[in-house]
Amino acid sequence: MEPERQDEGGAGTGTLGKAIAVLETVALADRPMRFTDVLAVSGQPRGTLHRQLSHLVQEGLLELRPDHSYMPGLRLLKLASASWARNEFRAVAAPFLEALHRETGETVHLGVLRGREIIYLDKVESRQAVRMNSQIGNASPVYCTGVGKAALSVLDEAALDAILSGLEFRRFTPQTLADRASLLVELAEIRKSGIAFDREEHEPGIRCVAAPVFDAGRALVAGVSVTGPAYRVGQEQLDDWAPRVSHAARAMTSELAARLGPQR
Amino acid sequence: MEPERQDEGGAGTGTLGKAIAVLETVALADRPMRFTDVLAVSGQPRGTLHRQLSHLVQEGLLELRPDHSYMPGLRLLKLASASWARNEFRAVAAPFLEALHRETGETVHLGVLRGREIIYLDKVESRQAVRMNSQIGNASPVYCTGVGKAALSVLDEAALDAILSGLEFRRFTPQTLADRASLLVELAEIRKSGIAFDREEHEPGIRCVAAPVFDAGRALVAGVSVTGPAYRVGQEQLDDWAPRVSHAARAMTSELAARLGPQR
DNA sequence: ATATTAATTCCATTATTTGGAACCGAGTTT
C-alpha cells in the first residue's frame, strides 16, 4: 500500500503508531465504540484491528465492556497522573496562576501548544461547582481560543505555516475566525499588543483574555488566560485585565528561562 | 530466552506490551531517566530499547529533552482526560461524593481496584490550598489504604488470593499491616462491619474511614473514603462518620446496579 | 426457526522487530 503520510499519529512508528492511533480514536470518541465502528474509521483489516484492540485491552489502555463496546481504560489515568505531577512547566507556572486568579477572581487557564491543538495543563477556579478538573488534559482548537491564538502569535513563519496548513477550521459560534486569512489578521494584531482575546469564538457566552508564554529556545509555546461569562465580563473588563495577564505571562516566560534554560 | 512471565505489563501483548512497559517505567519514575537508566531496568538490548524510546517520543507519549533525559509526554494527558471525563462510574458516584463531603467537611476520595493497586478516580475537597487534582489517577497500595482494604474485603477467595500472592508489602509507617496474615485478620473484621479504617498506615498523620462499592457482576470493585489529619480526626470521629460512609457506599452500589446493570 | 449482521479465530505470507556489534562524539585520563 502507499505509505500514506499523516500529520499526526498515522503511520511512521510501525506497530506502536498504529496501535496508538486505534487507542486514540476509541479514547477520544464521545461514545462507546463497537468493533465495527472502529473498523469503519481505522482502515485496518478485520483481523489486524481485532488483535490491536485485544492487545490494548490486555494492557489496560482500553476496557472491553460486556456489550462489546470499547472505552478508555484506567491505566491511562495512572500514566497521565505522573505526566501531570512531574510537568516542570506546570510547576513553574502554578504560583503565577494562583496570583492571577486572586487578582481577577475569575478562572485562570494554562495551556500548551502540542501539534495543532492546545492542551490545558492547569486551571485555577474558586467555585468548583462545575466538576473539578474537567478542563485539564482537554484538547482545544488553536484558532478560536485565547490561549491558542496567543501561542500562535509567537511562532515564527515556518512553524506557524506548518500548523496552519492542513488545519481544519470549524465554526463553533458566529464569532469563530473560521478561515486562514482572518486568523492571520488577528494574529498580526496580537503580535503588536501581546494580548489575545476570545470573544465568544469557541463557546457562546464565554470570553477570555490571554497572553503568550514560551521558553528561551521556543521548544515550549504556551499561553495563560483569564476566562469569564459574557454576562459578567465585557470588553472593558478584558481590557482591564489585559496588563495583568500580560505581566503574568512575561513573568512566567522569564522564570522559565531561568529555571529550565541553564541545564539545557 | 525464557518467556519470563511478569504479573503486569511484562510480555504477552508482543510489541505493544513491551513498548508500554518501557513507557511506564519512564513515566512512573520520580525523576527524569536517561537512556542508560532505562536500559538498566528494562532488560532490553541497547538497539531495541533505543528504537522503542524513539517511537514513544515520536508518538508524543514521551518527551526527549535536550539533556537526553526522558519525561512523560503531553499526549498522555490528552488521552487520560478522555478516560476520566467518560468514566461512567465516576459520573454516577460524583453526587454521592459531594454529599459525603458536605456532611463531613473533610476530603472524600473515590478509588477503584485495578490489578494490585488502587487508582483514585475522583476527590472532593474544599480547601484546595494543596494542588488541585494531585490525587486523581494516582496509584496507591491496596493493603494500607482505607479504600484499598475496603475493596479487598468484597472480593471472593480466588480473586483475593490472586492479588495477595505476589503482593510486595512495604512498611510505610509503623502502623502499616506489612504481611499477609495481619491483612487477612483485618479483612475479616472489615467484612463483618462493612467499614475499613486507615489508622496512619500509609502516611503518618493521615487517617480515614472507607467502605466498599461494587457493581452487580463484580466487574468493578471500588471504595469511598473520608480522610482527615490525625490531629483533628480521632477514632471517635471516624466511628461517627462510619455510618454515613457506609450508607453512601451502599447507595452508590445500588445506583450502579440500576444504571450499569440493565444494559450489560 | 431463519436470515442477517457482528465478532472472533485461523494460518500462510510479509513486514517489523530484534539484538549483537560497530560507530560516533564528548569528556577524561595517561
Add this chain to the structure above:
DNA sequence: AAACTCGGTTCCAAATAATGGAATTAATAT
C-alpha cells in the same frame, strides 16, 4: 596529543511478531 571511557546512536542478517483475507462462530433481527 593519543588512548580510553562512557553514553548515545546506527546497522543489518536472523528471528519473530504483525498482517490480512477467508472461514467460523456468536449475537441479533426477522
